Amino acid sequence: MLVLRPVESADLHQLQRLARESLVGVTSLTDDCERLRERIEQSCASFEKSVQSHGQENYFFVLEDLTEQRLVGCSEILATAGFTEPFYSLRNRPFTSACRELNIEHGVPALSLCHDLSDHTLLRGFHINRMLERTPHSELLSRARLLFIATHPQRFAAAVITEIVGYSTNEGHSPFWDAVGQHFFDLPYVEAERLCGQQSRGFLAELMPHYPIYVPMLPQAAQDCIGKIHPDGQEAFDILEREGFETNSYVDLFDGGPTMCARTAAIRSIAQSRAGRVQPGCSIDARGRYLVSNDSLNAYRAIVADLDYTAGQPVILDADMCAVLRVTEGSEIRLIPL
Incomplete structure (x- = not known):
């Protein structure tokens, strides 16, 4: 059985292995032992912290094959x-110019550095073993975060965003970066992504241009990358699109990948998930497959389970499910169909 749970200190070395396997562009998951240790410590503190509104907390989850x-x-x-x-x-929006004498008004797409999304909750760091791609466990890894938000809404913002990794070649070259960021950072794309993962994003404001970059003046290869998804990032995009996330006018600084956004209350796994009470049982006449989570904070657990669920009735879980979820008779859980 596979279970999603909060990261622990003992996970460091396995987490570093996942970082080495992850896609370039997942900047929150870097192959740096000290940075990962710091991220784990921050997460453990966040799960222990009493919170009444969203702040600087970072909730790091791992998917474990038990x-x-x-x-x-x-x-x-x-x-x-x-x-x-x-x-x-x-921000990718038209820059409009007009001339009354010639009766001409024209809009030119332009990219402008901004921090409009600073107050939003951010989903990041999605990585799964290739053998589990396009399986229910990919859904578990991505959507169980949303069940966690549904259970602890006061800890998160009214809107949620995520940056999908943009296009780059198998050799690690990004046409968008080569046409834009390379001129200001004098670094290869892979090195820039690594630097961003190891440090804060504050250095971007010092080096990136503060005036619009007119899209038609970029090489066609770079223009084609704006909003384009890396093939290995397509599943992450597809899962969240089904959740109600939409692309907007914002793209990633490094590779031009799309940013997705949704109102928290409207996200499918938040709006449509249901709370229920546990009833332990020996056998289950399974009629559907569900994502199921407990209502804990630092002992949060989520699994994929085949259940016979009827709204308003207790949810029958077998002994293994109860043990993995750390629940007993009468415990509250949250579930949603796959």
């Missing part, structure tokens, strides 16, 4: 994207 005692994925929630410093992105 049979093999091996981590096979990870994902995160940053309660506030720009709590300690601005969260920078590029």
Whole structure:
């Protein structure tokens, strides 16, 4: 059985293995032991903290194969994207110019550095073992974060965003970065992503241009990358699109990948999930597959389970499910169909 749970100090070395396997562009998951240790410590403190509104908390989850005692994925929630410093992105909107004498009005797409999204909750760090891609456990890894938000809404903002990794070649070249960021940072794309993962995003404000970048003046290859998803990032996009997330006018600074956004209360796994009470049982006449989580904070657990669920009735869980979820008779859980 696979279970999603909060990260622990003992996960460091396995987490570093996942970081080495992760896609370039997942900047929150870097192959740096000290940075990962710091991220784990921040997460453990966040799960222990008493919170009445969203702040700088970082909730780091891992997906564990209990049979093999091996981590096979990870994902995160940053309660506030720009709590300690601005969260920078590029706003892609037309710049309109007009001439009354010639009766001409023309809009030109332009990219502008901004931190409009700083107060939003940020989903990040999604990575799963390739053998589990396009399986219910990918859904578990991504959507169980949303069940956590549904259970602890006071800890998060009224809107949630995520940055989907943009296009780059198998050799690690990003046409968007080569045409834009390379001129201001004098770094290869892979190195810039690594630097951003190890440090804060504050250096971006010092080096990126504060005037609009006119899209038609970029090479066609770079223009084609704006809003384009890396093939390995498509599943993360698809899962959240089904949850009600939409692309907007913001793109990533490094590779031009799309930013997705949703009102928290309207997200499917938040709006449509249901709370229920546990009833232990020996056998289950399964009629559907569900994501199921407990209502804990620092002992949060979530699994994929085949259940016979009827709204308003107790939820029958077998002994293994109860043990993994750490629940007993009468415990409150949250569930939603896959």
